[in-house]
Every structure is written in structure tokens, then in C-alpha cells.
Amino acid sequence: MAAEAIGKSQKTKNRVATVLMVIFFTILAILIILPIYAIILASFKPGNHLLQYGLNLDLDSASMTLSNYVLLFTGQHDYWIWFRNSLFLTVVTVVLTLLVSAFVAYGFAAYDFKGKNFFFVLVLIILSIPFEVIMLPLYKQMSTWGLMDSYVAVVLPFLAHASTIFFFRQYLLGTPKSLIEAGRIDGATEYGIFFRLIVPILKPAFSAMAILNGMNAWNNYMWPLLVIRSSSKYTLTIGLNTLINPYGDNYSLLVVGSVFSIIPIFILFLCFQRYFIEGMTAGAVKE
Secondary structure, eight states, X not given: OHHHHHHHHHHHHHHHHHHHHHHHHHHHHHHHHHHHHHXXXXXXXXXXXXXXXXXXXXXXXXXXXXXXXXXXXXXXXXXXXXXXXXHHHHHHHHHHHHHHHHHHHHHHHHOOOTTHHHHHHHHHHHHHSOHHHHHHHHHHHHHHTTOTTSHHHHHGGGSSOHHHHHHHHHHHTTSOHHHHHHHHHTTOOHHHHIIIIIHHHTHHHHHHHHHHHHHHHHHOOXXXXXXXXXXXXXXXXXXXXXXXXXXXXXXXXXHHHHHHHHHHHHHHHHHHHHHHHHHHHHTSSOO
């Protein structure tokens, strides 16, 4: 009887905990979705309506219009130049960051060399330092090298990304060393082992880090703002920010452009969410 009572009590506690978790995450989801819903709703309203009433959740069918989307696709503006620049920078940054970070992480996970632990500690220290702290020295370095107002200056500081290196290294620690040794016995070069054996294993991790680095590159604002000076090279985040001024009705393009800027990352996540979850959890347990 005592055991039965304890079992019923445990089940009751589990139900209560489940209900509380559902309530908590429901509230959290609503808080996250409401701003997105508000800006999507605002994209169907005229710019002067936004200036007058601000962002709100009022579903007024009388003021709803597609004129903002007509302006986006047919108007005379630089939005699609900014969009193209951001897309180009995001693709280049993600590809190079994954490649360089995977090389570094593979070195930490598969090789033993003098100073290995010291250099990995440096990676952890860099991981713990906010980017804003090193922004000024990086700016000075880019200026000294003559890379200002170029996309090289935007991409270069993020090639060996500390968090990506750490993630790949932890992921590769679960890879048996016998696999690498088997590749060497078969006569494969070190680069051959990496591209033919290691890269296929890293596919889930690549997908996870592609999403995270893609989001960071797409939403990057402060660093491109510092190093890019030509308006023709503006990214989407900088370009949309230039629309915030008291002169002229730019809010229509600002709101609808902000909504459309969500789509690429949203599509990226939908396409790779299965691999994202697998990549984030596969290296969690080391066998």
C-alpha cells in the first residue's frame, strides 16, 4: 500500500510538473511570436499609419493594403542591393568559417603537439571575451592593413570562430582514432583523411554551425557599419537602418523589408532543423 501511495504521489508530481512546463513554454512562445506577428501585421499597413499608431496588434481590415509589398518589388530603392550584399557575405562567411574552424578543431582533436592545451585555452579565453571588447583593436588592425571599405575586412575576423572551433572539437572527440589510423594504413594523405573521412562525419555538426553562423552573419550590424563606408556595399542591416530618419516616408519600406529579411534564415532553419538537432546532440555523449 505504501509503495502504491508513493507511486500515485510521484505520478501526480509528474503531471503537475508537466502542466507547469507546458504553461511556461506556452507563455514564452507567445512572448516570442507576438513581436513577429506585430511587424508582419504592420507590413500590410501604410507607413503613415505606423507613424501615427506605432506597432500594434490591431487587425484593422480597412487599413490593410499590399502597397508596401508593391513598393518592395517595384519601387526605386536600394533594398535588393543590400539584400544581395548580405546574402553574398553570409554565404562566404559561413563556408570559410566552417572550413577553417573544422581544420583547427580537427587539429585539436586528432593530433598531439607541443602547446596543444595552451592554444586550446586561448580558444576558450577568446570564447569568453565579448566581440565588442576587441572591436576597436580589430578596427585599428584592418585600417593598418588597408582593408577598410572592403568585404575582406567584414569576413576576416570571423574565419576562425572560437565557438565553432570548440563545438567541432568536442564533436570530433567522439570519433575513434582507429578510423584515422585505418585511413593512414590505406595510404590516404592527411588532407585525404580530413575530406574523405572526417567531413562526412561532421555533416550534422556542419548543419548546426551553418545555421548559427548564418544567423550571426546575416544579422551582423555593428562590425560592417564600422568597416564599410561605400553605400553600394551596405548590408541589409545597415541599409534598413538608413531608412530610420524624420525626412520622407521610409517606414513602409523599412517594415516590409524587415519582414522579408526574416525569410532566408527561416527557410535555412526549416531545411536543416533535423540536422541541427542531430548536430547539437550527437557530440553530447563521449563513448
